[in-house]
Amino acid sequence: MTRTYDVAVIGATGSVGEALVQLLEEREFPVATLYLLGSGESAGESLTFRGKSRRVAALEAFDFSQVRLVFFAAGAVVTRGHIEAARAAGCVVIDLSAALPAQQAPRVVADANPEQLSRLAPPYCVTSPSAQSVAVATVLAALRPHIEVQRAVITACMAVSSHGRQGVSELARQTAELLNARALEPRLFDRQIAFNLLAQVDAPDAGGHGALERRLAAELKEVLGSPQLKVSATCIQVPVFYGDSISLSLQCRDAVEVEQVCAVLRTASTLEYVEAGDYPTVVGDAVGQEVVYVGRVRGGQDDPAELNLWIASDNVRKGAASNAVQLGELLIKHYL
Amino acid sequence: MTRTYDVAVIGATGSVGEALVQLLEEREFPVATLYLLGSGESAGESLTFRGKSRRVAALEAFDFSQVRLVFFAAGAVVTRGHIEAARAAGCVVIDLSAALPAQQAPRVVADANPEQLSRLAPPYCVTSPSAQSVAVATVLAALRPHIEVQRAVITACMAVSSHGRQGVSELARQTAELLNARALEPRLFDRQIAFNLLAQVDAPDAGGHGALERRLAAELKEVLGSPQLKVSATCIQVPVFYGDSISLSLQCRDAVEVEQVCAVLRTASTLEYVEAGDYPTVVGDAVGQEVVYVGRVRGGQDDPAELNLWIASDNVRKGAASNAVQLGELLIKHYL
Ligand SMILES: NC(=O)c1ccc[n+]([C@@H]2O[C@H](COP(=O)([O-])OP(=O)(O)OC[C@H]3O[C@@H](n4cnc5c(N)ncnc54)[C@H](OP(=O)(O)O)[C@@H]3O)[C@@H](O)[C@H]2O)c1
Ligand SMILES: NC(=O)c1ccc[n+]([C@@H]2O[C@H](COP(=O)([O-])OP(=O)(O)OC[C@H]3O[C@@H](n4cnc5c(N)ncnc54)[C@H](OP(=O)(O)O)[C@@H]3O)[C@@H](O)[C@H]2O)c1
Numbered sequence: 001m002t003r004t005y006d007v008a009v010i011g012a013t014g015s016v017g018e019a020l021v022q023l024l025e026e027r028e029f030p031v032a033t034l035y036l037l038g039s040g041e042s043a044g045e046s047l048t049f050r051g052k053s054r055r056v057a058a059l060e061a062f063d064f065s066q067v068r069l070v071f072f073a074a075g076a077v078v079t080r081g082h083i084e085a086a087r088a089a090g091c092v093v094i095d096l097s098a099a100l101p102a103q104q105a106p107r108v109v110a111d112a113n114p115e116q117l118s119r120l121a122p123p124y125c126v127t128s129p130s131a132q133s134v135a136v137a138t139v140l141a142a143l144r145p146h147i148e149v150q151r152a153v154i155t156a157c158m159a160v161s162s163h164g165r166q167g168v169s170e171l172a173r174q175t176a177e178l179l180n181a182r183a184l185e186p187r188l189f190d191r192q193i194a195f196n197l198l199a200q201v202d203a204p205d206a207g208g209h210g211a212l213e214r215r216l217a218a219e220l221k222e223v224l225g226s227p228q229l230k231v232s233a234t235c236i237q238v239p240v241f242y243g244d245s246i247s248l249s250l251q252c253r254d255a256v257e258v259e260q261v262c263a264v265l266r267t268a269s270t271l272e273y274v275e276a277g278d279y280p281t282v283v284g285d286a287v288g289q290e291v292v293y294v295g296r297v298r299g300g301q302d303d304p305a306e307l308n309l310w311i312a313s314d315n316v317r318k319g320a321a322s323n324a325v326q327l328g329e330l331l332i333k334h335y336l
Numbered sequence: 337m338t339r340t341y342d343v344a345v346i347g348a349t350g351s352v353g354e355a356l357v358q359l360l361e362e363r364e365f366p367v368a369t370l371y372l373l374g375s376g377e378s379a380g381e382s383l384t385f386r387g388k389s390r391r392v393a394a395l396e397a398f399d400f401s402q403v404r405l406v407f408f409a410a411g412a413v414v415t416r417g418h419i420e421a422a423r424a425a426g427c428v429v430i431d432l433s434a435a436l437p438a439q440q441a442p443r444v445v446a447d448a449n450p451e452q453l454s455r456l457a458p459p460y461c462v463t464s465p466s467a468q469s470v471a472v473a474t475v476l477a478a479l480r481p482h483i484e485v486q487r488a489v490i491t492a493c494m495a496v497s498s499h500g501r502q503g504v505s506e507l508a509r510q511t512a513e514l515l516n517a518r519a520l521e522p523r524l525f526d527r528q529i530a531f532n533l534l535a536q537v538d539a540p541d542a543g544g545h546g547a548l549e550r551r552l553a554a555e556l557k558e559v560l561g562s563p564q565l566k567v568s569a570t571c572i573q574v575p576v577f578y579g580d581s582i583s584l585s586l587q588c589r590d591a592v593e594v595e596q597v598c599a600v601l602r603t604a605s606t607l608e609y610v611e612a613g614d615y616p617t618v619v620g621d622a623v624g625q626e627v628v629y630v631g632r633v634r635g636g637q638d639d640p641a642e643l644n645l646w647i648a649s650d651n652v653r654k655g656a657a658s659n660a661v662q663l664g665e666l667l668i669k670h671y672l
Contacts, residue, residue, distance in 0.1 A: 151639075153585045155491040155583040157493070157533055157572075171531075172515075175511060175515060179508075179512055179515060191617065191620060192617075192620065195576050195577055195619060196576060196619040197493055197574060197581040197618065199581070199615035199616070199631060199632050199646040199648075200632060204632070207635065207637075208594070208612055208632065208633065208634025208635070209634055209637060214637065217638065230636070230639050230642075231638065232489070232585045232637070232639075232644055233637070234644060236493075236581070236583065238493075238533060238574060238575075239575050240532060240533060240575070245535070247491040247570045249489045249568045249585075258544075277539075277540065279534070281532050281533060281534060281535065282532060283527075283528050283531060283532040284528065284532075295535060296536060296540070296570075297544065298540070298543060298544025300566070301543075301545060301549075301550065301553045301568070302553065302566050302567065303566050306566075306568055308544075308568055308570060310572075
């Protein structure tokens with residue numbers, strides 16, 4: 001008989017929470033009892049898990065000693081407010097909100113630096129990085145044994161679901177208003193997102209970089225174990241519901257053998273490689289999948305050490321939920 | 337009395353043609369008689385110029401000896417089919433379709449390399465480069481006296497109007513179908529463009545680069561007079577009607593003084609600089625304007641010689657029509 005664990009999903013009613021619950025079922029995660037938690041507002045709602053309806057409870061009243069493993073997927077404020085209680089109760093914590101510094105909760109991408117889990121000490125606390133970091137790190141990790149990347153220039157075109165359920169409904173609302181020729185008042189984003197691209201996804205700091213752009217650079221260096229890697233990151237908001245599209249230009253130490261790179265990507269189990277001529281997109285390809293799609297692999301026009309790629313990845317399912325569940329599986333398999 | 341010229345606009349019923357006619361009026365281009373030309377299909381339609389309705393005639397039957405100046409805005413096939421007749425009639429040709437090699441019709445961005453016009457010989461034939469080249473070259477030309485750029489990594493997010501009127505109606509049609517939950521059959525693009533991003537805008541060559549990506553690199557080198565400039569170009573199709581959004585990451589020879597760069601951009605008459613914190617977008621800012629918008633100017637996170645910028649520019653009005661009309665004005669002023 002396999003050992004089973006009592007598990008809590010905090011933010012179960014959100015986009016990521018719902019995907020977490022689905023994946024715990026689909027991947028046959030060894031759950032004994034599943035606790036679904038939300039804010040007071042959603043308490044009483046239910047979700048289906050293994051064919052049974054389960055009520056969502058209010059996090060405020062939750063007793064963490066009931067569970068062994070907790071997924072925090074309700075934003076950094078909620079994580080910060082409850083993580084001490086979870087740790088005091090001896091829970092294994094997988095945080096999706098990046099609420100804690102890397103020293104306290106290292107960033108781990110299951111398909112890139114799973115070995116980092118061995119450096120954790122009980123009761124175990126780990127961060128699932130941003131969806132964009134998961135996507136890019138998965139590709140770079142597959143290439144790592146073959147090419148030495150010195151600089152990564154990233155333009156991450158982010159879906160509105162990176163703002164959770166609210167982002168999805170705001171794009172739908174704005175689009176409908178515009179198609180019906182009604183005046184538009186943006187509610188969630190600072191301006192029209194329908195049929196428009198926004199140059200930033202959060203407020204820039206004094207250096208002009210957004211928080212997610214800083215995270216992307218820091219997380220990639222940490223996950224790939226390459227502090228010397230140079231990263232230029234631009235995160236933009238696009239009128240797409242689900243799935244991130246990422247334009248990635250790499251500068252490598254040596255001339256790149258594009259055919260060899262394609263062969264490596266084609267055989268990587270963590271990736272879905274799309275042959276030249278065709279290309280992956282979020283709609284129809286990446287969304288709903290648990291692998292990162294990569295295509296448009298090409299060298300430089302004037303630089304033999306350049307490599308360009310296009311990545312499509314489901315920010316909610318792959319970038320958040322799937323990586324978090326994989327981390328849970330690895331912790332259970334090797335350390336609990 | 338200013339001298340006036342008889343002018344023909346080929347492709348007058350298209351997106352770019354319509355913008356050309358508007359700008360010839362708004363900028364008080366010294367037009368004597370304006371000839372509007374289209375395919376047989378649109379012959380008989382009319383457009384308004386200086387308050388009067390003018391009929392569109394069929395290009396097939398047009399006698400080029402009636403005009404001094406011709407704007408070719410009907411695609412490369414049409415240009416190739418009629419340019420010899422235009423030149424034989426002694427017409428000055430401004431081509432927006434890139435039908436001719438650079439040796440025969442140099443690429444000129446009015447706000448970047450206007451001095452190249454002096455190298456032309458009568459009857460004068462010049463190419464207005466792609467809208468993306470116009471936008472990027474305008475920004476780089478403003479910076480040229482101050483920083484030496486060694487590499488430009490470009491992700492150009494292109495509006496559907498880069499496919500002309502058809503592109504615009506296809507995005508509108510697809511969006512309406514989806515919002516009404518009807519099954520979608522893509523007609524113009526090779527798949528769903530509504531709420532999706534396509535990784536390429538034309539068929540890639542053996543090296544994986546699309547035609548426009550090749551043009552962007554070649555045109556920038558030519559226009560900026562920097563054959564040694566390295567260019568990584570990725571052109572993607574986004575669900576936006578009008579206006580290109582461009583993520584630009586530069587590597588410079590020396591450390592970049594970001595404040596100085598901002599000061600230069602702020603005072604450039606060819607640009608609209610948007611201060612840090614705010615940022616330009618195509619909807620609401622660039623569309624309908626004759627200047628290139630630039631914002632999100634920031635250095636590197638880990639490289640003092642890196643400079644990142646965000647560009648928003650109206651592909652039809654600024655990138656195509658306005659640059660072409662400016663070229664006409666310069667030719668008239670200095671050479672005709
Ligand atoms: N979306 C992505 O692409 C993505 C990717 C990577 C990581 N993440 C992270 O995943 C987390 C969830 O994001 P999301 O996209 O799922 O957001 P979302 O759809 O807005 O859902 C937010 C969830 O948080 C819950 N919540 C809010 N306030 C709470 C409180 N005071 N106590 C308990 N629960 C509370 C909500 O519960 P109620 O329904 O009860 O209000 C809801 O379940 C965030 O930390 C985010 O940074 C998201
Ligand atoms: N759209 C952009 O962003 C952009 C930017 C830079 C350059 N350009 C260039 O500008 C040109 C026009 O683009 P567009 O976006 O305006 O396209 P469009 O909206 O599709 O218009 C095409 C125009 O070409 C005319 N045409 C087609 N076949 C013809 C023929 N056999 N003889 C005469 N006229 C013919 C059409 O006339 P009918 O109505 O009679 O068919 C129409 O006026 C292209 O060369 C394009 O490469 C476009």
